[in-house]
Amino acid sequence: MNENKHQTITLPAYIFDLDGVLVDTAHYHFLAWNRLAKELGFSITEQENERLKGVSRMKALDIVLEMGNVNASAEEKEEMAARKNNWYVEYLETLDQGHLLPGAHEFIAASKKMGIKIALGSASKNARTILKKLGLLSVFDGIVDGTMTTKAKPNPEVFLLGAELLKVSPSNCVVFEDAQAGIEAARAAGMTAIGIGSEHNLTGAALVVPSLAHLTPEELSQQLSLLQQQ
Ligand code: B16
Ligand code: MG
Secondary structure, three states: OOHHHHOOOOOOEEEEOOEOOOEOOHHHHHHHHHHHHHHOOOOOOHHHHHHHOOOOHHHHHHHHHHHOOOOOOHHHHHHHHHHHHHHHHHHHOOOOHHHEOOOHHHHHHHHHHOOOOEEEEOOOOOHHHHHHHHOOOOOOOEEEOOOOOOOOOOOOHHHHHHHHHHOOOHHHEEEEEOOHHHHHHHHHOOOEEEEEOOHHHOOOOOEEEOOHHHOOHHHHHHHHHHHHHO
């Protein structure tokens, strides 16, 4: 009898970041932060908005206030963050499947077809609202959002919780991330990090691709096993 007949292949589990990997919500964050900045007497550029990607809402607010040299008390900061979030949620009203990033839908569908478990690992407290708008709320085997974590990326908490929800070991997880803090969080969790974006912004990723349109789950497993052999 062929000894390999009953050999089981361990499939990886995938954990996807949301903003910048599956959907382009960064522009809405920019519009809302810039509206707050203008009310405070300054403005921010799309380039400066890059620094706000992947970090928690309160951390993003601290960066914005630093850009405008504005000091605020803890109470004032809570109010400003809420004001910004109300505008952001208003802008999300227009979000639909057309805002999915290239290849996201296809990559998720291919992963599910192969029986790969998938989770979301996002810093956003609005992640479920966004997934609902994109028609993706029910496709994930586990969802971790900003309401479930206390430590922001690069802390690995968000991804470790994702692995726990999927009931898989961290070493078996592959994380897709567009932010440096997220790549660091994945690595600190003992996971394989795949960068989505540009190589020079995503240090430490096992592989970087411009978007999920440049990869299939099969190609990814081939590339990762080649890297392991090196
Ligand atoms: P919210 P991700 C992150 O989403 C965004 O990239 C980041 O810009 C934002 O500050 C953070 O979510 C918090 O979002 O204000 O909606 O709670 O990339 O982790 O999916
Ligand atoms: Mg992101």
